[in-house]
Amino acid sequence: MKKQVEEKQDVVIRFAGDSGDGMQLTGMQFTTTTATMGNDLSTFPDYPAEIRAPAGSLAGVSGFQINFSTRDIRTPGDAPNVLVAMNPAALKANIKDLEEGGMLIVNIDAFTDGNLKKASYAANPLNDGSLNRYEVYHLPITTLNTNSVQGTSLSKKEIDRCKNFYALGLMFWLYERPLEITTQWIHKKFKGEIAAANEMALKAGYHYGETAELFKKHYRVPSAKLAPGKYRNITGNEATAIGFVAASQLCGKPLLYASYPITPASDILHELSRHKNFGVKTLQMEDEIAAAGAALGASFSGGLGLTGTSGPGLALKAETIGLAIMAELPMVIIDVQRGGPSTGLPTKTEQADLLQAMYGRNSESPLAIVAPSTPSDCFAMAIEACRIALEYMTPVIYLSDGYLANGSEPWLLPTIDSLPKIKISHPTDAATFKPYLRDEKTLARPWAIPGTPGLEHRIGGLEKENITGNVSYDPKNHELMIHLRAEKIARIAQSIPDAKVFGKEEGELLVLGWGGTYGAITSAVEEMQKRGHSVSSLHLRYLNPFPRNLLKVLNSFEKILIPELNLGQLAFLLRGLYSIPVKSLTKVQGQPFKVKEIINGIEEILKTRKVETWSEKRLASPQH
Amino acid sequence: MKKQVEEKQDVVIRFAGDSGDGMQLTGMQFTTTTATMGNDLSTFPDYPAEIRAPAGSLAGVSGFQINFSTRDIRTPGDAPNVLVAMNPAALKANIKDLEEGGMLIVNIDAFTDGNLKKASYAANPLNDGSLNRYEVYHLPITTLNTNSVQGTSLSKKEIDRCKNFYALGLMFWLYERPLEITTQWIHKKFKGEIAAANEMALKAGYHYGETAELFKKHYRVPSAKLAPGKYRNITGNEATAIGFVAASQLCGKPLLYASYPITPASDILHELSRHKNFGVKTLQMEDEIAAAGAALGASFSGGLGLTGTSGPGLALKAETIGLAIMAELPMVIIDVQRGGPSTGLPTKTEQADLLQAMYGRNSESPLAIVAPSTPSDCFAMAIEACRIALEYMTPVIYLSDGYLANGSEPWLLPTIDSLPKIKISHPTDAATFKPYLRDEKTLARPWAIPGTPGLEHRIGGLEKENITGNVSYDPKNHELMIHLRAEKIARIAQSIPDAKVFGKEEGELLVLGWGGTYGAITSAVEEMQKRGHSVSSLHLRYLNPFPRNLLKVLNSFEKILIPELNLGQLAFLLRGLYSIPVKSLTKVQGQPFKVKEIINGIEEILKTRKVETWSEKRLASPQH
Amino acid sequence: MVGETARVAPALTRQDFVSDQDVRWCPGCGDYAILAQVQKVLPELGIPRENFVFVSGIGCASRLPYYVNTYGFHTIHGRAPAIATGIKSYRPDLQVWVITGDGDALSIGGNHLIHSLRRNVDMKILLFNNRIYGLTTGQYSPTSEFGKKTKSTPFGSIDYPLNPISLALGAEATFVARTIDSDTQSLSSVLRSAAHHKGSAFVEIFQNCVIFNDDAFKEVTDRQLRSDNMIQLEHGKPLIFGKNRDKGIRVKDWKPEIVTLGQNGITEADLVVHDEHSADPTYAFFLSRLESPEFPVPLGVFRSVEKETQDQLLEHQIKAAQEKMGIGKLEALLGSGDTWFIKGDTK
Amino acid sequence: MVGETARVAPALTRQDFVSDQDVRWCPGCGDYAILAQVQKVLPELGIPRENFVFVSGIGCASRLPYYVNTYGFHTIHGRAPAIATGIKSYRPDLQVWVITGDGDALSIGGNHLIHSLRRNVDMKILLFNNRIYGLTTGQYSPTSEFGKKTKSTPFGSIDYPLNPISLALGAEATFVARTIDSDTQSLSSVLRSAAHHKGSAFVEIFQNCVIFNDDAFKEVTDRQLRSDNMIQLEHGKPLIFGKNRDKGIRVKDWKPEIVTLGQNGITEADLVVHDEHSADPTYAFFLSRLESPEFPVPLGVFRSVEKETQDQLLEHQIKAAQEKMGIGKLEALLGSGDTWFIKGDTK
Numbered sequence A, B: 001m002k003k004q005v006e007e008k009q010d011v012v013i014r015f016a017g018d019s020g021d022g023m024q025l026t027g028m029q030f031t032t033t034t035a036t037m038g039n040d041l042s043t044f045p046d047y048p049a050e051i052r053a054p055a056g057s058l059a060g061v062s063g064f065q066i067n068f069s070t071r072d073i074r075t076p077g078d079a080p081n082v083l084v085a086m087n088p089a090a091l092k093a094n095i096k097d098l099e100e101g102g103m104l105i106v107n108i109d110a111f112t113d114g115n116l117k118k119a120s121y122a123a124n125p126l127n128d129g130s131l132n133r134y135e136v137y138h139l140p141i142t143t144l145n146t147n148s149v150q151g152t153s154l155s156k157k158e159i160d161r162c163k164n165f166y167a168l169g170l171m172f173w174l175y176e177r178p179l180e181i182t183t184q185w186i187h188k189k190f191k192g193e194i195a196a197a198n199e200m201a202l203k204a205g206y207h208y209g210e211t212a213e214l215f216k217k218h219y220r221v222p223s224a225k226l227a228p229g230k231y232r233n234i235t236g237n238e239a240t241a242i243g244f245v246a247a248s249q250l251c252g253k254p255l256l257y258a259s260y261p262i263t264p265a266s267d268i269l270h271e272l273s274r275h276k277n278f279g280v281k282t283l284q285m286e287d288e289i290a291a292a293g294a295a296l297g298a299s300f301s302g303g304l305g306l307t308g309t310s311g312p313g314l315a316l317k318a319e320t321i322g323l324a325i326m327a328e329l330p331m332v333i334i335d336v337q338r339g340g341p342s343t344g345l346p347t348k349t350e351q352a353d354l355l356q357a358m359y360g361r362n363s364e365s366p367l368a369i370v371a372p373s374t375p376s377d378c379f380a381m382a383i384e385a386c387r388i389a390l391e392y393m394t395p396v397i398y399l400s401d402g403y404l405a406n407g408s409e410p411w412l413l414p415t416i417d418s419l420p421k422i423k424i425s426h427p428t429d430a431a432t433f434k435p436y437l438r439d440e441k442t443l444a445r446p447w448a449i450p451g452t453p454g455l456e457h458r459i460g461g462l463e464k465e466n467i468t469g470n471v472s473y474d475p476k477n478h479e480l481m482i483h484l485r486a487e488k489i490a491r492i493a494q495s496i497p498d499a500k501v502f503g504k505e506e507g508e509l510l511v512l513g514w515g516g517t518y519g520a521i522t523s524a525v526e527e528m529q530k531r532g533h534s535v536s537s538l539h540l541r542y543l544n545p546f547p548r549n550l551l552k553v554l555n556s557f558e559k560i561l562i563p564e565l566n567l568g569q570l571a572f573l574l575r576g577l578y579s580i581p582v583k584s585l586t587k588v589q590g591q592p593f594k595v596k597e598i599i600n601g602i603e604e605i606l607k608t609r610k611v612e613t614w615s616e617k618r619l620a621s622p623q624h
Numbered sequence C, D: 001m002v003g004e005t006a007r008v009a010p011a012l013t014r015q016d017f018v019s020d021q022d023v024r025w026c027p028g029c030g031d032y033a034i035l036a037q038v039q040k041v042l043p044e045l046g047i048p049r050e051n052f053v054f055v056s057g058i059g060c061a062s063r064l065p066y067y068v069n070t071y072g073f074h075t076i077h078g079r080a081p082a083i084a085t086g087i088k089s090y091r092p093d094l095q096v097w098v099i100t101g102d103g104d105a106l107s108i109g110g111n112h113l114i115h116s117l118r119r120n121v122d123m124k125i126l127l128f129n130n131r132i133y134g135l136t137t138g139q140y141s142p143t144s145e146f147g148k149k150t151k152s153t154p155f156g157s158i159d160y161p162l163n164p165i166s167l168a169l170g171a172e173a174t175f176v177a178r179t180i181d182s183d184t185q186s187l188s189s190v191l192r193s194a195a196h197h198k199g200s201a202f203v204e205i206f207q208n209c210v211i212f213n214d215d216a217f218k219e220v221t222d223r224q225l226r227s228d229n230m231i232q233l234e235h236g237k238p239l240i241f242g243k244n245r246d247k248g249i250r251v252k253d254w255k256p257e258i259v260t261l262g263q264n265g266i267t268e269a270d271l272v273v274h275d276e277h278s279a280d281p282t283y284a285f286f287l288s289r290l291e292s293p294e295f296p297v298p299l300g301v302f303r304s305v306e307k308e309t310q311d312q313l314l315e316h317q318i319k320a321a322q323e324k325m326g327i328g329k330l331e332a333l334l335g336s337g338d339t340w341f342i343k344g345d346t347k
């Protein structure tokens, strides 16, 4: 019996289960297949801080959400249309997000008394009517999976581990996706009976959908109208790593990446350490300070020195970054932001390190800051970070976040020719060389590297005499150098593109964002534009210095709304710089913005009269 | 022959010589005697980063300036009236500061060809007419000193080392000061022949002034009209240390000070480690991170945990401070600011760590910041820092600077009764105890300390569940806690005094300052008020949160000028908070403001029309 | 403040040390066994429960304090020894335990570790050595073997590992021991010795990470292999091992040698005799160099010597100062140094 | 990149290594003597001047790079070994020297020190040990003796000192030596050995701080006392010392013993024979425990063994990867993983 097919524009599915249930893997497999089918997509993995919290516990729930579409999309979706819940804890933790009337597929085998208790369910939600608002499918997935894996000598535990493939197979059927990519992957990843069992489970799930009475119809999400070309699906961390390799190739210098593992930045280290054949040197150092030091050492010796971490690690690198500023050496520091303060919510996303990046060092220590806006933009901004560091002889902080790092989207591969060129020169002439004699345009100092005869010189963290670079405690020289360092960073603006407004270039409201909120903001603004409001948006990828046209753009709008996953850090920076009133829309929950939340914020501000001053709680406002 | 006596209101003397010449000691002795004579005074030691750079070199020049007066004074003086130069390098480095027509006493014995060369003098300035604008006294101090030290078996080198006492004796005569205090000190500090020789030199210098033809008159600076009471002369670092001991006594808790030596903060460690009989525990830890950790450990276990450092060390402590914020434990972090960035100018002063103190940690990590304004105010603010930490269960950063730390002034000893009370309570009732159940007024959480039966509990750096303090990754709880932590810091404003305006409470210009610039700002504003301008000043000792009346005061003036020894950090903070236009007056030379420089800044802004926006270079303004 | 054991402790049981938090390690993780033994040993010590403090850094191991119903502080990565130093310095009456991992203690926290050891800060340091970074999902650690392939070393590690025992001895540790998660008897006995040691007690615990480094210690945990691959150290006893207890360690020219008792006239008298109280750490250092596969791995107490502890020294110094100078009076402190009076009507 | 010594070096002299900066140490400081010997040894190595890099932390000692006319980096307190690791990893062709003090290397920088040693990063580490913090004007350091009165310990230090040699050995150092500022011959010979060692070479140099810790090493610098208080280590030679070279070191039950040759039938054959190449570091550790006043202080090379260096291992891994996978092509990297094409007119 051929079942009915319904066409949909976009679908948001969330897979949720125990940390041991393989939900991340399931989600990723669904993503790969969906990507190659030509849908636009966006994903959001969300996993706990524990490796594997007690089976069945709320703390152990791991989720993976994918939004795929026949249209251009920018976020993993606000509310899932479909929730696959592998156990009671997964149901409990996720059901509140499922859209009204959404499809809920539950593995009823996992709804034992023990598991219900672990999930703090007083009564079994499957029977108490609490799920009436959804289209619920009660599936004994564990049993179905066991039945499907036949003729193997695998243990019950091993067989049970295949059940995520069973669920995946079912979802493939439900959304008309082919099995080949995943079957190939299974055989690359697993061997022998395990591989066979996983494949059996996958196919059985698919056929269950096709044959069982339960599902009346399935769905088709036609491919999207994407720009033509070669695509791959990419996460932010992958794109970051590959971007650095690209930068290294573009400037003709091997890269050295020194790091100390920390979630959610570790994958950059993992990815880069696989590319030794690009001459990439990776060092896992004893701590973040050493990692920053090793990167700076590489820079001193003429290399592309990079170091990566998350917020707490950035704090530890502060003193070394200060040295890089004084020594005026190129270096990129990656901060994949996560929830804080302190250890905070280590696997969750946040944008709260902007002010740390700006000011988290002793004294006046300006540096450049860039921030990618989407997973694939990580590639472009990684190259930009290196370009700025090398052209301006300065440390650059690259602010990614957990959402970008782990989220993925299809990426139209750029041609090598389209990538920016990065020119570097090293002085060799002893007669004219002075360590701090600057380039007139960029104010960069010359980068004389060890091994160059006649250019032997000494630098360090003490204040430098202008031009010679000798140690100097002269008051006027100090002041000059303080200004020169600031001016050099300011001049970077010469080399960065103007910020582009999405929508009209003037109007009532500008929604200004940075980093991983791009998708949510743009979708929200697009929606408001459709509804006829005078709303535009601007997304900053360069945070210090800002694009040259920023103030002009800001002045072209009556009101400015700044949504951020912090208590208003960019807003604060803009007020501090321009004394202009801007309004913050903040969310600090370890979760990305939903489009709806931004729409609400926009509606709110459109209703409000323009105000001269908004003071923010984050600054410990003393008015009470 | 009794010489003529001339009365003066105030005199600024600078002693300058080689690092080995004992200029700091000489200056301090002059200060002690002057203080006990009842003059108001202010001192400014300025020494090189090297322990003892090559004898005679410019890098090795050490200076000590004292301003003493019959009036109330607030700064060590802009330009010395008298310069004592012990060698050519000292002359070279200091002569530009001497007032036109000022008195210059030089040790001509040191003006050898070798020394002139080391000081980069092409010709001997004593003969080339370049000193014609001054009242120069050519004294063979080395010879005079040698002649005066008789009948000893000391080596030539040992005898030469007395010559600073010879110069001091002369200055004592010149300004009518008694010798007793210094002779007593000499005998406490030195033994046998050395003591005798130093005393002989001191007296000989004194008698030389009295008898030699050279000096026609000497000067009297009558004692000042100071408030009655018991006084001592005190440096900022001493006052800080004593303030902490006082706080410990006031709250009834021994203090633990954990530190790692760093200029200019080390003296606090030195001073505190002498007070073991107050139960003071000092730990010199392996680094700044460990020092912050040990202080926090002491706080966790129920103590008054303090740690002190300078800017680079503050950067290292950032991660631990973040933990203190999450754990909500009381702790005071002293930052005696110095010139940066990086190692910078380690023995010079600067105010450039304000933004680091505010934002130098990952994520949203608010804490309280206080800053003393004069050496003796360090005492009061040290107590305040502890009070706030203990009452609000929060880390507090105490921002001193090199100028305050080493500078000194007479201090009217407070009575013990006049000191604030610090009340602490520790819960003991297991039935009602919840680790994060807050005080309604302060939002402080209860401080249950180890050793209390039944209150065993666990805290840490992961996000806390409201009330229970259990680990929580719940999105809404996280947001709540982020706001609660911010709100708690904001509420500190309830407990701090309103800021007091110096001068009229409204007018054309408010000069707003913080930290060690107090003296220079107040003197400048007083001068401008005398000249009839509508200028007032306000000095902030609480930087986060600000006093409750700050915005009101700011709004009462047409223009606001903020002099800072940085590129405008307080100005930036105010704009960021209130979106109000303020103007910065910056100086980043490793040197304190001169009164004249602030007067110039005030005159400038009085001429200017009020502007809506001043954008500052420090922010890498992209307008070019 | 009174000494750790001064208050008469109520009779406590294992259950008293179980907190109300769900244990969140992976099923099968060696950490469970260690937790169980800790909870077993604590009530035996005669110390009131409220006088224990457990301090940890970050890592899977460092979650342990949440599960022990004492005062606990789960701090930041690598810094537990420094924070614990502050606690013990301020409150000598508390018994302080530090829980740490091989990354936490030896990588980022190496400096604090060696300095607390050399200062003989009175705390019990349990280093859960699983030779991997567990919590960050499987990078190599300072104790991972050379050439190990992990997420961060897909081509194999090029770092030579640290030997935690050698390092601790090089840092003047007064108590050094090693044990295994799965050997409950060795584990509880070593924990007990550590608890009773006055001073820094450093305990390396081989701990199995089932997820990222399963069976890393197979040669000493596997029932078949273990007796040939380990030596149980016993004070005053010769170094004998083997299924049949017929093998021993002899030393010649500083080099260890495995010999068989009864062969070539070898008797127990030829063997090295274990002396955990040797004042010179050289012997313990020698033991620490016995590494698999060439040699059996020593388990038990390598070294245990007495030395005044940091908190005692600090307290004594304070007492001495108070006796000499008198207990400090604030008024006297304020008025110290040269002071002078200004009268009401000075000109 | 070629090896350190590959380029044919011009004949260099001491003067080539003198920079144009004024030396800013106190008159009489031991640092001058060390600088002089460094400048003497460098030209002998046959390495082009531009291929040397001197890296230091912060402290009086750490000013040395300014005075040596090579590439130099005066970094931040304690971090020189980490920064030097980056330099050597990136540029194996450079010869890297790290200049550090007892505070810089052992206090704040202890962790980086032990990790670069265990990794066998090919650099020469000169630790100027004056047992005090010089630059910050006289606080005690990790090598200051117990009970020492300093600015920060007016009642005497309560920290037991670290033994730098024991610590380095505990951290798997491949080359460990000790020498004195004032003994130019020992100094230059040790520097030379260190320079020739392929791998981490750790050299402790007793250095006199005339201002804050004068004569700290009197027993081994004083012409009268020194021969009775030190042993000059020579590979293959027995441990003999004393003005009359009639005293020696014997070992019994791991414990060293001073004996007199010719007394009680003692001959050279009874003495410990120095073996700097002993694979097991136990012997060198034993030597490190010979401390004054009980024992003469050993000077010279304690240990020198060969082990592949970190930079070599890293380069080999890259070469191997390139041979196996081919030299990386950017286009291939971008297009790795699952890719798909979108045609111009997809629906």
Ligand SMILES: Cc1ncc(C[n+]2csc(CCOP(=O)(O)OP(=O)(O)O)c2C)c(N)n1
Pocket (backbone or CB within 6 Å): A260, A261, A262, A263, A288, A312, A313, A316, A343, C058, C059, C060, C061, C062, C076, C077, C100, C101, C102, C103, C104, C105, C128, C130, C132, C133, C134, C135, C136, C141
């Ligand atoms: C400053 C900082 N750097 C890095 C991390 C990330 N991190 C958490 S635990 C850990 C290492 C865990 O390894 P180990 O100490 O061996 O403990 P295990 O998980 O194996 O028990 C790392 C690198 C962190 N939390 N903080």
Ligand SMILES: Cc1ncc(C[n+]2csc(CCOP(=O)(O)OP(=O)(O)O)c2C)c(N)n1
Pocket (backbone or CB within 6 Å): B260, B261, B262, B263, B288, B312, B313, B316, B343, D058, D059, D060, D061, D062, D076, D077, D100, D101, D102, D103, D104, D105, D128, D130, D132, D133, D134, D135, D136, D141
């Ligand atoms: C992060 C940081 N902490 C502290 C200091 C201050 N400091 C400079 S040198 C030094 C110690 C110097 O002692 P040592 O390393 O023994 O060198 P020495 O001066 O004795 O040669 C200290 C604590 C600093 N510069 N940076």
Ligand code: SF4
Pocket (backbone or CB within 6 Å): A051, A052, C024, C025, C026, C028, C029, C030, C031, C060, C061, C130, C134, C135, C208, C209, C210, C211, C212
């Ligand atoms: S990851 Fe390893 S060490 Fe961590 S809890 Fe799981 S099994 Fe234990």
Ligand code: SF4
Pocket (backbone or CB within 6 Å): B051, B052, D024, D025, D026, D028, D029, D030, D031, D060, D061, D130, D134, D135, D208, D209, D210, D211, D212
């Ligand atoms: S303080 Fe000591 S170590 Fe520093 S330069 Fe002077 S004598 Fe040398």
Ligand SMILES: [Mg+2]
Pocket (backbone or CB within 6 Å): C059, C101, C102, C103, C128, C129, C130, C131, C132, C133, C134, C141
């Ligand atoms: Mg581990």
Ligand SMILES: [Mg+2]
Pocket (backbone or CB within 6 Å): D059, D101, D102, D103, D128, D129, D130, D131, D132, D133, D134, D141
């Ligand atoms: Mg030193």
